[in-house]
Amino acid sequence: xxxxxxxxxxxxxxxxxxxQSYRELExxxxxxxxxxxxxxxxxxxxxxxxxxxxxxxxxxxxxEQADVTPSTLIRLANSLGFKGFSEMQQxxxxxxxxxxxxxxxxxxxxxxxxxxxxxxxxxLWEFADANRAVLEQxxxxxxxxxxxxxxxxxxxxxxxxxxxxxxxxxxxxYMTYALAHVDxxxxxxxxxxxxxxxxxxxxxxxxxxxxxxxxPYAEESQRACEGAKQRGLPIIVITDSHLSPLASFADVxxxxxxxxxxSFRGLTASLCLTQALAISLGMRQDKAREKAxxxxxxxxP
Numbered sequence: 001x002x003x004x005x006x007x008x009x010x011x012x013x014x015x016x017x018x019x020q021s022y023r024e025l026e027x028x029x030x031x032x033x034x035x036x037x038x039x040x041x042x043x044x045x046x047x048x049x050x051x052x053x054x055x056x057x058x059x060x061x062x063x064e065q066a067d068v069t070p071s072t073l074i075r076l077a078n079s080l081g082f083k084g085f086s087e088m089q090q091x092x093x094x095x096x097x098x099x100x101x102x103x104x105x106x107x108x109x110x111x112x113x114x115x116x117x118x119x120x121x122x123x124l125w126e127f128a129d130a131n132r133a134v135l136e137q138x139x140x141x142x143x144x145x146x147x148x149x150x151x152x153x154x155x156x157x158x159x160x161x162x163x164x165x166x167x168x169x170x171x172x173x174y175m176t177y178a179l180a181h182v183d184x185x186x187x188x189x190x191x192x193x194x195x196x197x198x199x200x201x202x203x204x205x206x207x208x209x210x211x212x213x214x215x216p217y218a219e220e221s222q223r224a225c226e227g228a229k230q231r232g233l234p235i236i237v238i239t240d241s242h243l244s245p246l247a248s249f250a251d252v253x254x255x256x257x258x259x260x261x262x263s264f265r266g267l268t269a270s271l272c273l274t275q276a277l278a279i280s281l282g283m284r285q286d287k288a289r290e291k292a293x294x295x296x297x298x299x300x301p
Contacts, residue, residue, distance in 0.1 A: 017081065018080075018081040018082060018087075019080065019081065019091065020091075020243055021091060021094070021095075022051070022091045022092060022094060022095035025080070025088065025091050026048060028080055028081075029044045029047075029048060029080070032079070032080065036076075036079065039068060039072055040072065040075065040076050040079065042066065042067070042068060043066055043068050043072050043073060043076045044076060046062075046065065046066035046068075047062075047066070047076075047092075050065070051092050051095060051096070052096060053065060054089060054092045055089065055092035055093045055095065055096040055263060056093075056096070056262060056263065059073055059085055073085045076088075093260065093263055094215060096263045098215065098216045123261070126261045126262075127259070127261050127266065130259035130260065130261050130266070131259040131266050131268040131269075133259065134257055134258060134259045134266070134268060134269045135268060135269060135272060137257065138256070138269050138272060138273065141255070141256075141257065142254060142273065146252050146253070146254065147276075147277070147280070149251070149252050150236045150252045150254075150277060151277065151280055151281055151284060153208050153234045153236060153251065153252065154184065154208060154236075154277070154281050155281065155284055155285070155288075156208075157206065157207050157208035157234070158185065158204065158206040158207055159184075159185040159186065159187060159204075159206075159207045159208075160179055160184060160185070160186045160187075160207065160208050160209075160210055161186075161187050161189055161199075161200070161202075161203050161207055161208070161209050161210070162175050162176045162179070162186055162187070162188050162189060162209075162210045162211075162212075163189040163209065163210070163211040163212070163213075163220075163221055163224045164211070164212040164213065164221070165191070165213070165218035165220045165221050166218055167214060167265075167267070168212040168213050168214060168218070168221070168270075169190075170267055170271075171212045171238070171267055171270045171271055171274055172188060172189075172210075172212050173188055173190075174271060174274060174275075175210065175212075175274040175277075175278060176188040178274065178275060178278035178279070179278055179281070181278075181282075182278055182279070182281055182282030182285065183282075183285065184278075184281060184282075184285070187199070187202070189224060191220060196220050196223075196224070200224055200227055200228070203228065203231070203233060205231065205232060205233065207233060208233060208234045208235070208236065209224065209225065209228040209233055209234070209235045209236070210235075210236045210237075210238070211224055211225050211235065211236070211237050211238070211246060211250075212237075212238045212239070212270060212274075213237070213238075213239055213244070213246050214239060214240045214258070214265070215240055215241070215244075217239075217244060217245055217246065221246060222245055222246060225237065225246050225249035225250070226249060228249070229249045234251045235249050235250045235251055235252075236250060236251065236252045236253075236254070237249070237250035237252070237253050237254070238254045238256055238270055238273065238274070239253065239254070239255060239256070240255065240256060240257065240258065241255060242255055254273060256269045256270050256273060257269065258270065
């Protein structure tokens, strides 16, 4: 008599929600650990015990150190909800950037994890190549309608207040400089003397706020957006993720992907975007002035 087909055990489904931070990934690995195969358990244990090596080394090097195959790393990433290993590795890199803000400590971590000390020429080429790649991708990642909406806000505003703390300060200070050179009143929210609150209080209901902030997202920038939102001011945000805590306050959000080399992130794409915004605003204003002159001449020939 023919035996009835045996039921196959249900296959483990990957988590529905992909972790968005290293802490979420760490918690998910701990939760799912018992359900993983022995080889995936070995891989997960190595990754949690050696996060710096995982952040900085190649897939082949990590696999060698963990005594598994590269495909095992990919299988683990897939089982945790990632499309590939590089997506999961990015969370380890973000952790390294957040927990080692000091460049000297980060350099030491890079050398320790990779066993390499690249020379200056090699580093220059790596940074140049990485920044070239993000610049080539930038135009296709920016929504043209968002560009025009941001320019509408800038053009209508009596003054633009520009906020950027810590690493983002470079972009904010350049944008303030550029706006001044296209004759648009702009004020840099610098917090000089600890006077963030006083500088933000100077915003009128006819002004606009531009905030630049990247992970781990400065608290000062979040408070600036929250205060501007409560007062009904239009807000433009340049950040690195749609999940950024600043995105929920914004009328326009620009998500910019910056180059990253050995856990050191650039600002090239953000500077390019702000330059394009400032010069585009200058073009608009000049065209509006020209149109106003022509209309005046027609009324008073």
